[in-house]
Every structure is written in structure tokens, then in C-alpha cells.
């Protein structure tokens with residue numbers, strides 16, 4: 001028996017156990033892989049179900065069916081696809097408690113956050129269905145009096161969709177599935193193995209709402225096996241991937257020539273200037289670091305604070321963080337649930353240990369929480385005097401950890417901000433609008449929130465990594481994703497005078 005992200009892989013499921021299924025060519029099936037993942041809840045330690053780990057041939061069958069059936073969605077009118085998006089949203093709403101319950105068990109997040117995530121998935125389909133109706137293309141004035149030129153938006157064809165485990169219901173819906181249906185693309189979706197059972201429920205909703213057979217497929221399994229087929233097949237025209245910067249680099253290379261929408265890791269700084277409202281800054285920092293136990297690409301991963309207000313800010317952060325205790329995720333009072341998997345929890349352990357070895361001082365937390373149903377609960381952690389060269393500062397930690405570093409000048413601030421190769425999001429606290437603009441324009445990232453937590457986002461606002469950073473390419477959010485998933489085609493007419 002081997003482990004995958006800390007979960008056991010077996011050659012068959014336990015007898016009588018609840019089994020997950022794939023959705024290929026309009027049929028729910030177990031696939032042809034030879035292994036099963038025993039999905040154990042990070043929240044409670046209970047068995048959630050068994051997931052079939054698909055084979056390359058399962059993914060190839062799904063891609064072939066998507067290619068054959070792609071015209072079914074593409075040939076629907078925009079109004080028809082918009083109505084389909086609304087029906088999917090209604091189906092998600094109808095099953096929201098069931099999906100949220102499974103999400104809480106499978107992913108590890110507090111049930112209140114899980115409910116919010118499921119509501120967000122329904123909104124995603126609604127928004128995609130609304131926005132596509134008003135997405136216009138253009139006609140172009142031309143030099144030649146006998147010519148007319150227009151552009152039209154068309155689906156790209158078949159999209160391979162590969163997603164992570166941190167927001168397994170809302171993120172695929174917002175980033176790809178809603179916009180994909182709205183724009184008329186057929187899709188083959190490979191979700192992260194540790195959260196694929198709730199993906200099944202989402203695809204059930206899509207199918208029940210009437211998504212044409214063969215235009216949405218769910219292939220469960222390991223990324224380098226089934227995901228790689230989507231990435232490399234000549235029959236997928238686009239790759240929509242969210243995940244780590246490391247995997248993103250592999251996928252970007254292996255899918256060269258296809259349309260790429262890549263949303264990767266983040267390690268954005270939260271910057272606190274000396275004139276900031278420190279109470280607000282501290283509360284936003286704690287909120288941004290502890291939501292989803294810190295497993296958010298835009299989480300508050302590091303705090304850079306003007307040395308003059310360092311101590312006053314840290315005191316407030318510790319006070320605010322101390323109000324939040326790890327609590328079993330299924331408890332409605334829980335505000336800090338479990339990390340999703342052991343591999344991620346080990347990364348948090350390792351980053352903290354290195355920072356301490358190099359001189360960081362832990363003021364609170366710094367270890368797994370005791371007395372919890374699983375070992376995946378982490379104490380909220382505040383660490384100061386973090387050495388700038390350590391992974392806790394330069395890399396993505398993905399845990400409920402608040403590392404604090406101080407700066408003495410703007411130049412020092414910019415050097416610290418640029419210490420990470422990533423460039424996704426940042427937050428900035430100041431009362432001076434001119435300083436806010438100056439700094440926001442200078443920092444290399446896709447989003448800057450001023451006087452708000454780094455993870456604040458509304459799903460129609462453009463989001464993505466700054467060019468040349470390790471945070472990805474392209475923009476998600478509202479019409480931006482619709483455009484990323486569409487091909488702009490120019491048609492020129494010769495008109496006899």
C-alpha cells in the first residue's frame with residue numbers, strides 16, 4: 001500500500017464502502033484504473049468514501065467524447081447557454097446542504113465556510129449566465145470601401161480543467177465550469193484527488209440541469225496520470241489549471257501551443273505603513289491568514305510592517321488571533337478547521353522549523369493542535385523576527401501562520417516585497433491615499449487590496465498573477481474569464497460596390 005497526500009491507496013475498495021464514480025461520455029462509471037483512494041476526513045477522521053484513480057485510457061475516452069460532442073454546446077445560442085447556467089445554479093442551491101456537508105468533511109474547512117463556498121458556486125454559474133448575454137464583439141472601420149470586417153466570439157473547443165483541493169466546489173465553478181458552459185466549450189475536469197467526491201456532486205448538478213451529454217466529463221485520479229492526458233492530448237485546445245507554481249510550470253511546458261489559463265501560487269505581502277489604522281490592519285491580517293486555515297492563494301502569507309509600529313501591530317495581531325481556536329470543522333461554531341492533507345501540514349511544520357532555526361521567534365501557536373479528531377488541525381501561529389531568506393517568507397506556506405517582518409524605508413520594503421518569485425495579491429494599510437497609490441502601483445502582483453484583507457475578492461473582479469511571476473498567466477473573474485475561454489475570430493467580407 002502506498003500513500004497519496006497522506007491517504008492510503010489500495011487495489012480495491014473495502015467491501016460495502018461508499019464508492020465515488022467518474023462521469024465519462026454521459027455515463028457514471030468506475031473507470032479502468034487499478035487503484036482506489038481511501039478518502040478519510042481531515043475534519044473528523046471518519047471514512048468519507050473510496051475514489052477510483054483513473055487510468056490514462058479513461059482520460060483519453062473522455063477527451064474523445066468531448067471532441068465528438070463539442071458542437072452540442074457550441075451550437076446553442078448564448079441565451080440558451082445562459083439559461084442552462086441559471087438551471088445549474090438552481091440545482092446547486094437545491095442540494096446546497098448536502099454539498100456543504102460533504103465539502104466540510106472532505107476538505108476540512110468549517111461548515112460555515114463550506115456553506116459560503118457552495119453559495120459562491122451557485123453565484124458563479126449565475127454570473128457567467130448573466131455576463132455572457134452582454135458580451136459584445138466589434139465591427140471595424142476599414143480602408144477598402146468594398147470590405148466589411150467584424151469579430152465574433154467562439155468557444156475554443158475542448159478545455160482540460162485541472163483544479164486544486166482548497167476550494168474544490170467554488171473555485172472550479174467560478175474560474176472555469178460556469179464560464180466554460182457560458183462560452184460553449186466542452187470540458188474534461190480532473191479535480192484534486194483529496195476532494196474529488198464533492199466534485200462528483202457538482203457534476204451531478206450540471207448533468208441534472210441539462211448540460212448536453214458528452215460535453216462535461218469528470219475523470220478522477222492522479223494529476224500526472226489523468227491530468228497529463230488533458231494537458232498533452234492534441235484534442236484539447238485549452239488548459240485551465242489552478243494549482244501550485246511548481247505543477248503550473250510543468251503544465252505550461254507540456255501544453256505549449258494551447259490556450260493556457262494558469263492560476264498558480266501566491267505569497268503576497270500584507271504591508272502596514274506607519275500611519276495605518278492598526279486595529280483594522282490586525283483584524284484583517286488575522287482574517288486573511290486564518291480563513292480556510294490559511295489555504296488560500298491570496299491568504300495573508302507574510303506581514304511587512306514599518307518598524308515604528310511593529311510592536312503595536314504585533315500586540316494587536318496576537319490579541320485578535322488568540323480569539324480563534326481550532327475547533328472540529330463540523331461544529332457550527334468552528335472558525336478554524338483542519339488542513340486538508342498531511343503533505344500540506346508537513347510543509348507548514350518544515351517552514352516554521354526552518355524559520356525558528358534561523359532566528360524567528362514564535363509568539364503563539366507553532367504546532368499541530370492537540371485533542372482534535374485528527375492531526376491536521378494547526379494552532380493559529382504568530383512568528384516575528386522572521387529571517388527574510390527563509391521559506392516562510394519567500395515561499396507559499398498554506399497554513400494558519402502569520403510571519404511578521406519589519407522594514408525601515410521604502411527601498412527596504414520593496415526589496416522584501418520582491419523576495420518571493422510569486423506575484424498574485426497584496427494588501428496595504430495606510431490612511432494616505434497618495435501613499436496607497438504609490439505603493440500599489442509599484443508592487444508586482446495582480447491584486448492589491450487597500451485597507452482590506454489580502455484575500456478579499458468578488459468573483460467578477462479580474463484576478464491573476466503579474467506577468468513574469470510564478471503566479472500564472474491570464475485573468476479569471478467575470479467577463480475576463482469569458483474572454484480567456486473564447487476565441488476572437490475576425491471575418492472580413494468583400495461587398496460588391
Ligand code: NAD
Nearest residue numbers: 163164165191192223224227228243244247263264265297
Ligand atoms: P497541485 O499543483 O499539487 O495540484 C493541483 C492539481 O493539479 C491537482 O488536481 C493535481 O492532481 C494536478 N496535477 C498535479 N500534477 C500534475 C501534472 N503533472 N499534470 C497534470 N495535473 C497535475 O496544487 P494543490 O496542492 O492541489 O493546490 C494548492 C495550490 O493551488 C497552491 O499553490 C495555491 O496557491 C494554488 N491556488 C491558486 C489559486 C489562484 O487563483 N491563483 C487559487 C487556489 C489555489
